[in-house]
Amino acid sequence: MKCFPFPPSGSSDRLTSATAAFRRIERQLLTCFEASGFEEVHPPLVDDAFAFAFAGEELPKIIGPDGQILALRADFTGPIARMAASRYAKQENPLKLSYVGPVFRYRNGFREFYQAGVELFDAPPEEASFQVVQLALHALEALGLSPFVVLGSNAILHALLPHADETLRLALSRKSHSQLQLYCTTNKLPENIAAALHALLSLAGSADVLSRAEHMLPPPCKMPLLALKALISRLPQPCVGVDLALVRTPSYYNDLVFDVFVQGVPKAVAGGGRYDALTQRFGAQRVAVGAAFDLEALCSLEAPCPTQAPGPSGVS
C-alpha cells in the first residue's frame, strides 16, 4: 500500500534547522528554570483522562484494554499536580518542578503543541506568584526578547459571580461589551453586578488601573486588588500591564492569571497563574502557581529560513 507522503493535518514534521532552533530555546529555558531551583520531571504521554486540567472534547482519548478512559497528554499541570499530591506528598519544603514536551488537544482539529514550564507548590502565595512571574520575564529576556506581562485575577470575577460559565468567560476574554450585555440581560443579573462586569472590560492598562478599580468595584474585590497591587509594585513597571477582564483557559485558575507578549508574535508566548485547588482532585491541599511557555510561538521568532527545505521529489 502506498502512503500519503506527509503527516496528517494538525501534525507536522519538524525539519533539521527548526529542530535545532527548538532545542536551543528549550535548553535556554531549562537552564533558566534550573538556575531558579526548578527540577525537571516527565509525566507519561498516555495517562488517565481525568488527570488533566483540560477536559472534555479537547482531549484526544483512547480506550484502554480494560475499558478505562485514557488520553494523550493534554497538559502538564494536571499530572504534575498529581505528582505533588502523591509522590512528593511528604516533601516539606516548597516543591519546584519543571517540564518540557509535547501536549495534544483537539482544537479546530487535532493539534500537537510543544510546551515548557514550571510549577511551584506550597510556597507562600505572594512570594511564589512573584517568583514565577519574574522567572517568566527573566527566561524570555535570556532569549534576547523584551517581554510584556499582563496581570489579572480570577478572584475578582469569583468575588462578583461565584459561578461564571463559559459564555461569560468568553465575553470577558474578548472584551466584548455587546456579548456581555446580552449575557447580563439573558441571565437577569442584578444591575450592580452587570455594571461591575462591564467595568472589568474597561479596567485594562498600566498599574494605575488598580486605583481606579478600587473605586469602581464593590468591596469583595478589594483583597485580590490589593494582592495584584503588591505584586506589581515588585515588577519593572514599563513591561507590566493590568487587565481585570483577563480570563485564561482552562478554568482552574483561582487567583492570579497572566499572559506574556513579545514583539513579533501575534499571541501570548507564555502565561500562567495560581491554581490553589487543583491538587484537591488528587486528595491533597497544596497551593500552587505555574507558568507555561509556547515553544512554537517562540520558535516562529527565530525565523530559521532554511536555505532549502528538502521536499519529496515531484512535489514543487
Next chain:
Amino acid sequence: MLRIALPKGRLKKTVLQLLGPQAPDAEALSSRKLLLTQGPLEFLPLKDADIPIYVERGGADVGIVGSDVLNESKADVLEPLDLGFGICKMVFCGKPHTSLAALHASGQLRVATKFPRTTLRALQQRGLMGDLIPLYGTIEVALLTGMATAIVDLVETGRTLQENGLVVLEEVAPISARVIANRASFWLRRHEVDAFLQLLSTRANEAGYAHFPLL
C-alpha cells in the same frame, strides 16, 4: 504604524465616512495598491470574511467587521468596540405558517445558509436537529425551490423576504459593526490602539450611532 483591516463589503461606505479625514483618499482606494498609508495609519482593504483571521494572526493590528462575520469565524481576537451601525439581524426564515419546531418534528428541517457555524450553534441551542446546507450565493432560492425548508440569513429591511412571500421564523442574533483587535497588538501597541478606538468611538458618538461602550 498601526495596520487596520478595512472591510470591502457592505460596511465599507459607512466605515470610510466614520474615518473621515483619517480614511485613505479616494485616489488610493481606487488604485491597485494593496496597502494604503494615510498619516500614521496603514489600511488593508480586505474581503470581510478574511478580516478576523488577519487580525488574529497579526496581519493587521485592528480591524472593522460585522458581527455576522465575526460570529462565523473561529478567530481568537479582542472585540473592544461595538460601533452601532450596519445594524441588521441574523434570522431563521421560512414559508408562512411554518415553524422550526414543526419542521423538526416532521423530520423536514433542512436549513440553507451562508453562515454554517452560526446556524449549527443556533440549532444546537434550540435542541433542533436538521440537515445543514452550506451555500455561497442567494439563499432564498433554496427555499423557493424546496431544496431547503428554512434558511439562516441577514435581514436588514426584510424587503427581499416580503417580495418572495417569506417570513422571519425566529431571531438568531442582533448584528452590528465591531472593532476587533489582535491580542498582542492591544498590549504592545496600546497607545496607538487606544487612540484609534477613541477616534472611532468619538466619531460614532457624533454620528449618533448607538455604539458601545459609550464615551
